Amino acid sequence: MGLGFAVGVFGVLILAHAAYSTIQYRGLLKIMEEEFSGPPMNVVIELLLGFAVCMWAALTVPGNFLSIHPYADENRIVSLPANLDFMIFNHRGKAFPLDLDLKLKH
Amino acid sequence: MAGHNDSNASEKKSNEATNDLPTFNAENMQSNMKIIYYSRTFMSIIGGVIAGILGFTSLTGFIFYFLVMAITSVGLTAKAGFSIHSYFSSWNQIVLDGFLGGLMSFVLFWTFAYDIVHIF
Numbered sequence: 639m640g641l642g643f644a645v646g647v648f649g650v651l652i653l654a655h656a657a658y659s660t661i662q663y664r665g666l667l668k669i670m671e672e673e674f675s676g677p678p679m680n681v682v683i684e685l686l687l688g689f690a691v692c693m694w695a696a697l698t699v700p701g702n703f704l705s706i707h708p709y710a711d712e713n714r715i716v717s718l719p720a721n722l723d724f725m726i727f728n729h730r731g732k733a734f735p736l737d738l739d740l741k742l743k744h
Numbered sequence: 745m746a747g748h749n750d751s752n753a754s755e756k757k758s759n760e761a762t763n764d765l766p767t768f769n770a771e772n773m774q775s776n777m778k779i780i781y782y783s784r785t786f787m788s789i790i791g792g793v794i795a796g797i798l799g800f801t802s803l804t805g806f807i808f809y810f811l812v813m814a815i816t817s818v819g820l821t822a823k824a825g826f827s828i829h830s831y832f833s834s835w836n837q838i839v840l841d842g843f844l845g846g847l848m849s850f851v852l853f854w855t856f857a858y859d860i861v862h863i864f
Contacts (some may be wrong), residue, residue: 646786653790657797660861674862677798685794693815696786697823700779703831704772710830 646695652688656681768833776831780820781842787816788846789853796857809850813843 659681667674677685791812795805817839824831824838832838 649790653793653797657793657857657861660797664862674799681797685797689790689794692790693787693819696783696790696816697819699786700782701775703776703779703824704769705830706768706773706776706833707830708769 642695642698645691646699649688649691649695652684652691656684656688659684773833777837777841780838781845783820784813784816784842784846785849787812788850792850792853793857795850795854796859797861799858799862800854801858805854809847812850813846 660677663678663681664674788809791809795808798808800808820838821828828835828838
């Protein structure tokens with residue numbers, strides 16, 4: 639999430655720089671009294687780079703697709719603890735000492 | 745007899761279809777749709793900025809929008825690992841959803857970038 643977001647901001651910055659270069663190019667054309675026919679080569683390359691970077695960010699940032707099939711592997715694991723019938727409290731695990739501070743160590 | 749068999753087969757098919765419909769996990773499907781909308785909106789904004797900087801006008805810009813959306817669809821398909829039907833119920837969801845809403849953002853940012861770069 640953090641990395642993808644940073645990459646997206648970087649892509650927007652590349653596009654902003656491309657826009658700034660185009661503004662400068664247009665100012666140059668105004669001084670030389672020529673018509674604008676198309677953006678210069680370095681701007682086009684910059685735009686392509688920015689597009690690719692933003693594309694990667696747009697596909698990465700929102701997270702992964704989740705399977706919609708109820709019997710897919712990922713869905714099955716999630717739904718098992720929701721069923722209270724599978725909860726067992728009276729088993730041989732109570733013979734072992736309880737590690738109650740197990741989570742605090744993390 | 746043959747007709748009877750056919751009707752039996754079609755009934756079986758419709759039964760299968762009705763059994764298939766409610767077995768989708770609605771929560772995950774909604775989450776997938778949210779991801780699609782997020783990607784499409786962001787890509788249409790970026791496409792609008794690029795079209796504005798390149799100085800596209802009228803029809804060229806709209807063709808550029810179709811191009812960007814097609815590339816985004818391919819990207820989303822690749823993200824789903826080319827197995828669409830385990831994440832979406834149909835192709836329309838990945839190809840068409842969010843298209844018109846994205847067009848609005850696209851036109852907004854297209855005119856915005858064009859004004860900044862080419863007019864002011």
